[in-house]
Amino acid sequence: MNPETGKYIIAAGICIVVAGIIIYFFHDKLHWIGRLPGDIRVEKENFRFYFPITTMIIFSLVISGILWLIRRL
Numbered sequence: 001m002n003p004e005t006g007k008y009i010i011a012a013g014i015c016i017v018v019a020g021i022i023i024y025f026f027h028d029k030l031h032w033i034g035r036l037p038g039d040i041r042v043e044k045e046n047f048r049f050y051f052p053i054t055t056m057i058i059f060s061l062v063i064s065g066i067l068w069l070i071r072r073l
Contacts, residue, residue: 011070
């Protein structure tokens with residue numbers, strides 16, 4: 001294994017912990033996630049289907065930007 005792999009695993013763990021803290025403390029402020037225009041929601045009597053396309057695109061852009069910044073440093 002490459003020593004760089006350990007750094008990436010530690011960075012991923014830190015990101016997961018930070019995401020968990022944000023969700024734990026700000027869950028009441030994050031109700032818009034999955035409800036953006038472009039997200040697909042089908043709710044019927046005994047069936048619910050969520051496909052948050054717009055939310056996934058925004059998260060992908062944010063994560064890509066963060067990773068780009070980390071690589072530049």
